[in-house]
Amino acid sequence: MIPTTNRIPTTMPARGCARPPASCPPTRYRSIDGSCNNLRNPVLGMPTTPYTRLLPSNYGDGIENPTLAKSGNQLPGARTVSLTVYPDFRVEDPIFTINAMQYGQIITHDMSMVLGSTQAQPHQTRCCSDDGQPLELANSPDHCFPIVIPDDDPVHSRFNIKCENFVRTITDRDRECVGRSQPVEQLTAVNHYLDLSIVYGNTLEVHQQVRQFQGGRLRVEIRRGRQWPPRSLNASGICTLQRPMDACYLAGDARANQNPQLTLLQIVFLREHNRIAEVLSRLNPHWDDERIFQEARKINIGQHQQITYYEWLPIFIGVGNSLRQRVTWATGGFVNDYNENVDPTVLNEHATAAFRFFHSLIAGNLQLITENRIERGNLRLSDYFNRPQVLEEADNFDDLARGLNTQPQLASDQFHDSEITQFLFKGDRQFGSDLKAADIQRNRDHGLASYNDYREFCDLPRARTFEDFLDVISRDNVNKLASLYECPDDVDLTVGGSLEAPLTGHACRSHNSGETGFTLEQLLEIRKASMSRLLCDNGNNIVAMQPRGFERISSRNAVIPCKSLPTVDLSLWREVSDYGIIPDDHFGLSPNQFFKK
Numbered sequence: 001m002i003p004t005t006n007r008i009p010t011t012m013p014a015r016g017c018a019r020p021p022a023s024c025p026p027t028r029y030r031s032i033d034g035s036c037n038n039l040r041n042p043v044l045g046m047p048t049t050p051y052t053r054l055l056p057s058n059y060g061d062g063i064e065n066p067t068l069a070k071s072g073n074q075l076p077g078a079r080t081v082s083l084t085v086y087p088d089f090r091v092e093d094p095i096f097t098i099n100a101m102q103y104g105q106i107i108t109h110d111m112s113m114v115l116g117s118t119q120a121q122p123h124q125t126r127c128c129s130d131d132g133q134p135l136e137l138a139n140s141p142d143h144c145f146p147i148v149i150p151d152d153d154p155v156h157s158r159f160n161i162k163c164e165n166f167v168r169t170i171t172d173r174d175r176e177c178v179g180r181s182q183p184v185e186q187l188t189a190v191n192h193y194l195d196l197s198i199v200y201g202n203t204l205e206v207h208q209q210v211r212q213f214q215g216g217r218l219r220v221e222i223r224r225g226r227q228w229p230p231r232s233l234n235a236s237g238i239c240t241l242q243r244p245m246d247a248c249y250l251a252g253d254a255r256a257n258q259n260p261q262l263t264l265l266q267i268v269f270l271r272e273h274n275r276i277a278e279v280l281s282r283l284n285p286h287w288d289d290e291r292i293f294q295e296a297r298k299i300n301i302g303q304h305q306q307i308t309y310y311e312w313l314p315i316f317i318g319v320g321n322s323l324r325q326r327v328t329w330a331t332g333g334f335v336n337d338y339n340e341n342v343d344p345t346v347l348n349e350h351a352t353a354a355f356r357f358f359h360s361l362i363a364g365n366l367q368l369i370t371e372n373r374i375e376r377g378n379l380r381l382s383d384y385f386n387r388p389q390v391l392e393e394a395d396n397f398d399d400l401a402r403g404l405n406t407q408p409q410l411a412s413d414q415f416h417d418s419e420i421t422q423f424l425f426k427g428d429r430q431f432g433s434d435l436k437a438a439d440i441q442r443n444r445d446h447g448l449a450s451y452n453d454y455r456e457f458c459d460l461p462r463a464r465t466f467e468d469f470l471d472v473i474s475r476d477n478v479n480k481l482a483s484l485y486e487c488p489d490d491v492d493l494t495v496g497g498s499l500e501a502p503l504t505g506h507a508c509r510s511h512n513s514g515e516t517g518f519t520l521e522q523l524l525e526i527r528k529a530s531m532s533r534l535l536c537d538n539g540n541n542i543v544a545m546q547p548r549g550f551e552r553i554s555s556r557n558a559v560i561p562c563k564s565l566p567t568v569d570l571s572l573w574r575e576v577s578d579y580g581i582i583p584d585d586h587f588g589l590s591p592n593q594f595f596k597k
């Protein structure tokens with residue numbers, strides 16, 4: 001089920017916990033925190049505002065408690081559901097690479113993060129005892145909603161673990177931004193826009209930490225002649241360090257060190273910024289640090305959006321669907337579809353259920369691929385959570401980058417690699433957490449309406465019996481649901497939605513401003529950006545790539561020299577006028593008055 005824009009509520013939620021900006025001064029550049037993107041409601045899309053919803057919440061008490069079964073009983077345990085519905089059975093995707101999965105996580109991190117957790121390290125609030133037993137209610141810290149481990153758990157029972165930590169998301173009520181009688185809404189920690197905030201930060205504080213304030217560059221450290229992000233200020237808290245000075249990076253996003261391929265793409269975007277800044281400063285020696293920085297940022301974001309909308313999204317929703325739903329356009333030119341009435345806020349249903357479906361694409365090992373496309377080894381994912389040092393060793397950076405574009409992702413199905421259902425964030429232990437159980441628990445924590453409610457919303461008939469799910473869910477899976485849940489109305493959205501047969505065309509039906517955008521010529525250059533070129537330009541020494549990096553190598557997508565891949569010609573950003581070089585203080589005038597080919 002893919003809700004698309006025409007069904008998304010366009011009301012402007014007035015409530016929220018972000019402090020609105022004092023004013024929105026005219027500028028050609030995006031703000032760091034997303035404020036002033038919508039000039040009518042400048043707070044829209046800022047960090048610490050609530051996710052929005054397609055359907056009203058379904059809390060156990062109508063206000064804030066986790067969802068219950070219609071009978072008032074507890075829903076089946078999240079770990080039990082995960083074990084029953086999401087076994088580990090490795091099916092490789094016949095077409096797409098793990099980069100398609102990995103870029104999805106980049107997009108996710110750019111757009112949302114539940115407030116109160118880093119999603120990369122164990123939460124500081126402990127809801128279970130050190131030996132994995134549930135705490136007495138009286139001793140349980142606020143916000144605890146631990147996952148119950150069944151007695152016959154195939155992994156945890158061997159260690160007598162009965163309880164997995166889970167801490168509820170911070171809500172507008174926790175921050176005292178709303179009255180006590182209305183249902184709570186969860187807050188997101190990052191801004192809602194697709195703006196590379198993972199690189200540039202979501203707050204001025206983080207933004208200033210990542211900037212060099214020289215030559216328009218982002219801060220880096222140079223080792224072995226290559227650029228690496230600066231060291232995190234809390235390396236021992238964030239990363240699992242084997243040696244005290246092992247790498248642990250500071251980036252715009254708190255999750256940057258979570259897994260090696262994610263960190264690799266974070267570094268690629270950082271290096272890309274500095275590469276662009278370097279070229280711009282040569283083209284425009286009269287530009288100061290701020291001007292170079294902001295122009296480089298704008299190009300970097302433009303390329304990221306181009307890759308996201310034109311290279312990545314059609315893989316998942318289909319070329320036809322994305323054109324029909326006006327997510328992409330069959331034009332090389334400008335599209336003036338900005339509508340200030342559209343709410344840019346990330347949907348709770350998207351972040352908590354729909355987009356997490358792609359956890360099924362994660363592969364539990366990461367291949368190291370040499371320049372002649374031979375696998376020279378691979379890394380076990382759970383050995384490298386929060387251990388980015390591996391990227392700086394031997395030729396791992398390039399070998400993992402080639403691996404991204406070579407190794408198949410796992411198929412989008414109900415099967416999940418045990419590296420994330422048994423060994424997530426295992427650290428030095430013999431077992432870890434279960435990401436799918438966390439997804440289900442988060443669905444209930446956020447009080448999402450049930451799968452059946454969304455069926456109705458998406459014009460499927462409301463199921464009265466479990467058999468009624470057979471229109472989109474297989475017999476085997478309907479039997480599993482019937483064995484777990486008391487009635488069809490109890491099925492969690494994240495569970496029911498993930499069991500639907502793959503889409504075959506049916507989906508839940510669900511700007512350029514002269515002052516701020518690119519010139520048409522520049523836009524046509526941005527349209528040449530590609531995933532493969534990004535890796536070529538920012539690897540340590542990558543020589544060749546296939547043109548379509550999200551698609552596996554084949555005779556139709558053969559590896560070719562990097563220099564043959566289309567590249568964005570930055571000379572279009574040389575600022576000249578009929579009268580020579582442009583003075584610095586030209587803001588407020590249309591770029592078309594300045595930019596000339």
Ligand code: HEM
Pocket residue numbers: 101102103104105108112113114117119120188258259350351352355356358359361362420435438439442
């Ligand atoms: C190795 C890869 C990945 C790991 C280890 C991982 C891990 C996690 C973890 C630990 C959470 C927080 C769970 C919770 O407590 O609620 C999370 C949330 C999430 N993940 Fe993943 N994930 C990965 C890849 C992906 C991919 C490929 C996508 C989508 C394409 C994705 C989408 C999401 C979304 C939408 C959320 C919720 C974000 C929010 O807080 O609003 N993840 N993931």
